[in-house]
Amino acid sequence: MGEIQEVQLQIKCQESKEVSAAKTGSEEPTSTSPTKASKDYNWWLRVTVYAFLLISGQSVATLLGELYYDKGGNSKWMATFVQSAGFPVLFIPLIVVRVYLTPPTSSTTTITTKYSPSVSTLALLYLSLGVLIAGNGMLYSYGLLYLPVSTYSLLCATQLVFNAIFSFFINSQKFTAFIFNSLILLTLAVVLLAVNTDPSDSKTVSGGKYAIGFICTLSASAGYSLLLSLTQLSFEKVIKKETISAVLEMSISTSVVSTCTCLVGLFASGDWRRLKNELNEYGEGGVSYVMTLVWIAVTWQVSSVGILGLVFEASSLFSNVISTLGLPIVPIFSVIFFHDTLNGVKIVAMLLSLWGFVSYIYQHYLDDCKAKETNKHS
Template identity: 60%
Template sequence: MATLVQTAGFPVLCIPWFLLHPSRQASTSSTSLSIKTLALLYFVLGVLVAGDNMLYSVGLLYLSASTYSLICATQLAFNAIFSYFLNSQKFTALILNLVVILSLSAALIAVNDDSDGPSGVPKGKFLIGFLCTLGASALYSLLLSFMQLSFQKVLKKETFSVVLEMQIYTSVVASCLSTIGLFASGEWKSLQHEMEVFGTGRVSYVLTLVWTAITWQVCAVGVVGLIFVVSSLFPNVISTLSLAVTPLAALVVFHDKMNGVKVIAMLLALGGFASYIYQNYIDDKKARRLQTHVREIQHTA
């Protein structure tokens, strides 16, 4: 259910998609992509999304919120590597520094003997949660790079409706696979009991699922939109901003343990984020300088 809810809210995106109907017509008429090509593209992306969501759900099941968020920070390092090979992203010394620092941050969490999970979960499940979250971070980064590659090499469209189309169609595939998994695993039989024992009642249980599904779609559209406008690496950078908040929020809301290892891991992750921001500042400064130089040449000519 936790996996399904991450993509099941896609129907809410149909409203803005239909409002953008004119631009959608213009984009489809200018591109000669076959239905088979689009279907294969969205099916592969949907399968990756479903698998990634499942890994994240298992990881969150066995890890505390603070530990989970710190391991998730490694997706920025994975994304830097995949972007280098798939999207021709420059691999500078600062980006390499980012990869090393975030890898070290995850390693500290992995070897932390005091790492804890939600109440009632055996300590032996920590390794499963760690590996699933680490694998999900790698798969998520690969997915973002594939999406950027799809925009550049396959879709080649420049309208926001394309962003919505990708999110809707991949979510349809991922939701179908998650629903099959829900029934195949037999978990659907326990949903009635979950509603009944939910702390604040059945209505709150349903509303929690509904609003979680909607907010996931808002988040996903923002991620895909940033890939479309900037690059696959940039939305990961924005996501890493939550590192400064999530462990502290987990400390207050869930009473997670914030030991010295977690604090060091959080500071390392934030340091890696700062190095990436500085690299972007340098790149932007060079680009502005080049644009100024080109204007000066055109003016004198």
């Protein structure tokens, strides 16, 4: 009789444990869902911050670059040099991140591995990307010199088309109807600019120089897109450590290489001899000349952090889409500050660019909803 009671007691204890486990299991999704929501919120917060850095830095740097040329600046090597020379300002956030953030537990860490690339591998990577940045910056300098800032900015929208092509072959980017729609709209916007050029809007340069500026800007857009795709590939295959610290380290390292490359070009071309006259003859004075170049350098670094941050938080194509979003802002401010013309063709091209951006963002929204639905049923 005592043995029967003992068996019954064991059965009741076992049932009690199973009920407790069932309750715990039913409560787990509720307890983990806030964590999942918190991660989503943190991701969107980081993306928003990086997007703001990219759009604001890119817009201000482009406008200041136009101001440099508009007031008498003419050195293409100097204009290219300042696009990367502001890297010392990034040491401040890098030190803050390393002192106050621990990478293994930081919410910004998306990939953590014990793999560490060799010094020679990183040196070759940063050297290649840095030289590509310098060459691409020179092409952009030619474009900004020979084109009005509104035409220049809208031509830069082609970088999204090039990026989609490079992403398909390099990053295995999948295409959908909305992405194709975005590419077609942006292509149409560029075609409108190409076939409806207003001679009075060509900065009083010859037709040949205008064509050079047009071609250089398109080439720079292609180079910029290739750079983003290679950067994404580098994060995935070489660095394998996607943190804020990694973003800042890459931005600083590639900027150092690009700056040194531009210095070599500046002295090899003899352009440095004309800088003193350029300083003295600058329309707003020497102090304004120096401050313009300094702030161009700083804002391009701000933009660089935003670009790289979006690449590892999302993708190179997403980073390029955000960059394209900032392009219509520049022509509006160029009308206000530089009295640039904004005719009907440019307005239509601007609207097509915005439409293309919205189309891509909607595809990202659909992908996000699909991912949440899959996680919900898994």
